[in-house]
Amino acid sequence: MKIPARVFSEVIKHLFKKPATSRYPFEKAYIFPNFRGRIVFDSAKCIGCQMCVKVCPSKAIEIPLSAEQPAAPAPVEGQPAVPAKKKFDCIMKLDHCVYCGQCAEVCPKKALAMTQDFELASVKKSDLRRHYK
Numbered sequence: 001m002k003i004p005a006r007v008f009s010e011v012i013k014h015l016f017k018k019p020a021t022s023r024y025p026f027e028k029a030y031i032f033p034n035f036r037g038r039i040v041f042d043s044a045k046c047i048g049c050q051m052c053v054k055v056c057p058s059k060a061i062e063i064p065l066s067a068e069q070p071a072a073p074a075p076v077e078g079q080p081a082v083p084a085k086k087k088f089d090c091i092m093k094l095d096h097c098v099y100c101g102q103c104a105e106v107c108p109k110k111a112l113a114m115t116q117d118f119e120l121a122s123v124k125k126s127d128l129r130r131h132y133k
Helices: 002-015 051-055 102-106
Strands: 039-041 090-093 112-114 129-132
Touching: 039 090, 051 102, 102 112
Parallel strands: none
Antiparallel strands: 039 112, 090 129
């Protein structure tokens, strides 16, 4: 009859211990400062060098030319015409991305950045394709 006594002592011991698991989703999860989550794109900074596309191991990034291009600035008298800065979009396939962060590291203008967003689960595959404009 030692077994019930042993079980009872284990129950009492664990009754007052701090839980080993977090209460997510009921409590906000602690995220470490260097966490690599979803990638965001800043179109204003992008120069269209395609370095992120070349370095991506899972081919999760596309940088197409935007359909909406800014107008060229008005010509200044006595100076050659300056072409308008091209605008680029970013298509991220989050179902392909391995969140390695190489694209954000290699971007010379820091147009790509890692966020701390980790709640990316979806039932529809189309939700995992983000088109940043």
